[in-house]
Every structure is written in structure tokens, then in C-alpha cells.
Amino acid sequence: MQRNPWWTLAVLAAAQFMVVLDVTIVNVALPDIQQDLGFSASGLQWVVSIYTLLFGGFLLLGGRVADLLGRRRMFVVGLVLFGVTSLVAGLAQNPEQLVLMRAVQGLGGALMSPAAFAILTVTFAHGRDRNIAMGVWGGLAGLGGTLGVIAGGLLVDSLSWRWVFLVNVPIAVLLALLVPTAVAESRVHPEGRRTFDVAGALLSTAGLLAIVLGVIRAEPEGWASFQVVALLAGGLALLAAFVRVEARSAAPLVPLALFRSRGLTTSIVALAFNGGAFLGMFFLTAIFLQQVRGLTAFETGLQFLPMGLAAIASALVASQLVTRFGTRPVQIGGVVVSIAGLLLLSGADATGSYALTILPGTVLFGIGIIAVGTTASIAAVADVRHEQAGAASGVVNAGYQVGGALGLAVITTLATSHVESLLSGGAQAQEALVGGFQRGLLFAAAFAAVNILITIGAPRLHPTSTQVAEAAVGA
Structure with missing residues (x-):
């Protein structure tokens, strides 16, 4: 049966959009989730971190299983798993149920995302059509992260926090029904015994x-x-x-020979710290804007929107700068800008001006953090052999997700500890929350600053425009 490749792209890109959306859409719902289900301050971070940890931890296995058992088959399995767990998460009655469903949801994403990407690469041959398809794929992924906070805010304010999960259900059902007619099956046929690790x-x-x-x-x-x-x-x-x-x-799953590449190794570490700084900042700021400054979920999403737009622009500019100046100066520049954004944002309090602290702080952070991420992703695949680029991209993506979960745990734990210390010292609740937010952002800035040392130790690469395009495809 001949299938229209652009129809295939539409189905796969919609699924990837949903997976990326789910990383950010939850953040603006966190205060409502905490109040409704009775999460502790330290336990709330599991709603975000368990998803990213399971997604990153099983991403490489998901790709291997899809290659050997059938990419369309595993895409559907992941899609159904994602949809079912979204339904149960939306109906959760206690913290344990929600965290468990978020974990399984991350596993569903780890099965679905690499299968979708592999289908895309075999559907479109090298050339103009593949470049267009990958541009659409990458663009929707970036847009999903940006629109997640807006969509989450609308759903929380107009319905309830439960709808940030329930909204996935009709999308997953529709895509599952379209897959048989829109997506062809493909797989790798190994000569020896199939090994999944x-x-x-x-x-x-x-x-x-x-x-x-x-x-x-x-x-x-x-x-x-x-x-x-x-x-x-x-x-x-x-x-x-x-x-x-x-x-x-x-x-x-992880060929250890890859780590002989200094560019790849330093890129993985850089992206791990980058992910930790990003998730830590996002988590703390979303709670701060609602619990301290009294914004609604939708208003919180709107205040994050300029950061998302700045990040999209930064990704486009950084990829051009890398081919002109090399990876190291662009990455160090991104680190410096992201630190400046975090330090500026850490000066925000309960009543200060949005235009003077939060807006410039989030915009600078969005520019810097994506410049670092884009450059490190390019450096990772530019320093390995062409036939290893796919494996390198998978390891880098997993490293970013796992680093994000670990960084979030460290930053929020230290911030929460500071809040408890202030409260025990007699501070008012709002004062303590502001202190915890500010201290947490300083730790996020410290995470970002580590990347200066990492980048100094990284090779200075001058990737070609072809290598930059390959890195964007694998991201």
C-alpha cells in the first residue's frame, strides 16, 4: 500500500509535538497539583523529574526495540501507553498514583519518539524533501516546548490541572486510528541473534x-x-x-568506544548541566510566579512566552555562528548569557517590576541556554564518524534528559532546604518562598557556570553546514 509521505510526517510530527508539550505543560499546573493532591514541597519535583528520567533512561532501548521488532508497531505501543497513562494521571487521587503514571508516561515517550524519528528517516530520502521534513519535525518540537506553558495555563484556569494530562487522550486515540493508513512498517533485519540489552x-x-x-x-x-x-x-x-x-x-545500548571522542564526551556533560539548569529554573519560576506573585496559570504561561520565542531565535542564530566562529566561543558566549539571565532573575521578589527583572532575565536565559544546547549538540556529532552519528545523537539526547532530572533534584532540594531554614528562623511564608526561589536560581547559575570549564576543555571544532544540518536532524 502506497502512503503519502507528507501524511506520514503529519502523524509523526503531531505525536512528537505531544511528547515535547508534556515536558513543559505540567509546570504551570504544579501549584494546583500540589494543593489538590497534597504533595510535599520536595515531592512535587517528581511530577517533572520522573517523566524526564524514564524518558531519557529508556530512550536508547526504545530505539533498539523499534529497529528490531518494527518501528510502526512500537510507535503504536508507545502511543497507546502514553494515552492510557495520561488518562489515569488525569484521574489520579494521590501523589503516588500521579508519579507512577508520569513514570510510565515517560516510558511510553521513550518507545514512541525514537520509533517516529526512525520512520521519518526511512520515509524521506536524502535531499530537499528530507530537509523540509526534518525542519517541520524540529520546528514543531521547539514550538511544543514554547506553547506548552500557554496551553497548560489555559487548561488549568478554564478547566482544572487534570486537563493538562487528559488533553493527550483524544490526540493519542486519533493518531492511533490514523497510523495504519498513514505509516508503513519498517525494521532492521540483523544477521545474527537479536539483542536488546x-x-x-x-x-x-x-x-x-x-x-x-x-x-x-x-x-x-x-x-x-x-x-x-x-x-x-x-x-x-x-x-x-x-x-x-x-x-x-x-x-x-551505549557503545563505550563513542566516549573516545572528546567532543562527544564534553558535549554530553555540557548538555546534562544545561538540562539541570533549565528544568531547575523552569520549575522554581513557575511556582514563584503563582505562589509568590499571585499570577494565574495562564498569566504565568504568558510571562514565559518571550523566553520561548527568544530560544527559537537563538537556535537559528547559534547554528549559523558555529560554522563561522567554531563551537567553543559560541558555547562560552551562550553560558555567559544564560548566567546573566539567571542572576538577573534571582533579583525578582514579590512586588518588583516584571519588565525590569523577570522579562529580561527569562529572555537572556532562553537565548543562552539554547545557544549552549545547540552548539553542544552540533559538537557531539561533528567529532564522531558519520556511521556513529545516530548512536551519538541518541546518547546526547538521553544525557540531556537524565542530567535535567538529576539537576532538578539537586537545585530544588537545596532551594527547599533554604525555605525550611528561613521558616524555622521565624520568616514569613512569602519571604521564605522568595528566599528559596532566589537561592535556587543561584544554584542553577552555578550549574550553568560549570559549562565554562567544560567548554574550555572541549575541542574547538569548525563544523561544516552539512554537519550542522545532521546535528539538527538528530536532535
Whole structure:
């Protein structure tokens, strides 16, 4: 059956839009979720971090399973899983139910997203049509992140926080019905035994979960408590076991030979810190704008909109600057701008001017953080062999998601600890929340600042326009 490739693109891009949308749409609903379900201040971050952690942790396994068992099949499995868990999340009655559904939702995204991208690459041959298709794909992904806060605000204010999840259900149902007529099946036919490396995915994700939980429990229990030390040590042991499994596997999820590339290695670390600074800032600012400044969810979304538009523009400009000046100066420039934005934003309080602190702070941060991300993504694939570009892109994407979850845990735990310290010292609730927000952004700025050292140690690459285009395709 001959299928229209542009119809295929429409279905796949809509699904990817939904996955990206779900990362940001939840942030503006967090205060309502906390109040309705009774989340603790430290526990609320799991609503965001568990999704990104499971998505990043199983992204490479999702791509492997799709290649071997059928890309369309796994796309549908991921789509259905995403839709069902969105429904249950929207009906959740307690924190545990919501966090569990967000975890499984992240797993659904990890099955759906790489399958969709692989289908796209086999649907369009190299050339003009593929470039257009990938431009649409990347553009909708960026737009999804920007529109998520607006859509979330509208849904929360006009209906309830539950609709930031329930809105996915009719979209998933419609796309699942369209797939058989719009998307053709494809897969890789290996000559030898099919190997999935499930052990690698489970060890890495379990180790990271243990570390995140250890960081979060450090706030109520103390860093030296048996529970925290056991979780952190256990997480590191699981990650060490993951490295051993990958080194011995005939078909590892993460080919360790990739890390011989200094450009790839430094890019993964840079993107991990970048993700931590971004999720930490987004989480803290969304709560600050509503709980301290008294904005509605929709008003909060509107205040984030200039940052999203600035980020889209920054991605376009950064990719052009990289071909002219090389990766290192552009990346350092992005770090400096993002730090400036965070420091400016950290001066916001309960009554200060939006135009003087929040607007310029978020815009500068959006420009800087995307300049760093775009440049690091280009550097990652420019420094590896062409046949390794796909694997490198997958590792980089997973590193960004996982780094975001870990960074969010560290930044919000330290911010929450400061709030508790201020309250115990006699501060008023609003004063304590402002202090926690400001302290959290300073830690986010510290995360961003680490990238200056990382970039100094990275090779200065001058990628061609072709390599830049390949990096954009793999992102």
C-alpha cells in the first residue's frame, strides 16, 4: 500500500509535538497539583523529574526495540501507553498514583519518539524533501516546548490541572486510528541473534533513580543519614554495573568506544548541566510566579512566552555562528548569557517590576541556554564518524534528559532546604518562598557556570553546514 509521505510526517510530527508539550505543560499546573493532591514541597519535583528520567533512561532501548521488532508497531505501543497513562494521571487521587503514571508516561515517550524519528528517516530520502521534513519535525518540537506553558495555563484556569494530562487522550486515540493508513512498517533485519540489552537500560535507570531519590531525601534526613548514603552508594554501584555490562555486551545500548571522542564526551556533560539548569529554573519560576506573585496559570504561561520565542531565535542564530566562529566561543558566549539571565532573575521578589527583572532575565536565559544546547549538540556529532552519528545523537539526547532530572533534584532540594531554614528562623511564608526561589536560581547559575570549564576543555571544532544540518536532524 502506497502512503503519502507528507501524511506520514503529519502523524509523526503531531505525536512528537505531544511528547515535547508534556515536558513543559505540567509546570504551570504544579501549584494546583500540589494543593489538590497534597504533595510535599520536595515531592512535587517528581511530577517533572520522573517523566524526564524514564524518558531519557529508556530512550536508547526504545530505539533498539523499534529497529528490531518494527518501528510502526512500537510507535503504536508507545502511543497507546502514553494515552492510557495520561488518562489515569488525569484521574489520579494521590501523589503516588500521579508519579507512577508520569513514570510510565515517560516510558511510553521513550518507545514512541525514537520509533517516529526512525520512520521519518526511512520515509524521506536524502535531499530537499528530507530537509523540509526534518525542519517541520524540529520546528514543531521547539514550538511544543514554547506553547506548552500557554496551553497548560489555559487548561488549568478554564478547566482544572487534570486537563493538562487528559488533553493527550483524544490526540493519542486519533493518531492511533490514523497510523495504519498513514505509516508503513519498517525494521532492521540483523544477521545474527537479536539483542536488546534490557539489562543495560534497567541498571542505568535504576542507578539514576536511586541517586535522585538520595538527593531528595537529603533535605529531610540529612546528607549523612544511612538512608541517603545507602541510596547514593547503591545508585553508583548500579551505574558501575551498567558500565561493566556495556563493556561486555555484543550490542550495547551505549557503545563505550563513542566516549573516545572528546567532543562527544564534553558535549554530553555540557548538555546534562544545561538540562539541570533549565528544568531547575523552569520549575522554581513557575511556582514563584503563582505562589509568590499571585499570577494565574495562564498569566504565568504568558510571562514565559518571550523566553520561548527568544530560544527559537537563538537556535537559528547559534547554528549559523558555529560554522563561522567554531563551537567553543559560541558555547562560552551562550553560558555567559544564560548566567546573566539567571542572576538577573534571582533579583525578582514579590512586588518588583516584571519588565525590569523577570522579562529580561527569562529572555537572556532562553537565548543562552539554547545557544549552549545547540552548539553542544552540533559538537557531539561533528567529532564522531558519520556511521556513529545516530548512536551519538541518541546518547546526547538521553544525557540531556537524565542530567535535567538529576539537576532538578539537586537545585530544588537545596532551594527547599533554604525555605525550611528561613521558616524555622521565624520568616514569613512569602519571604521564605522568595528566599528559596532566589537561592535556587543561584544554584542553577552555578550549574550553568560549570559549562565554562567544560567548554574550555572541549575541542574547538569548525563544523561544516552539512554537519550542522545532521546535528539538527538528530536532535
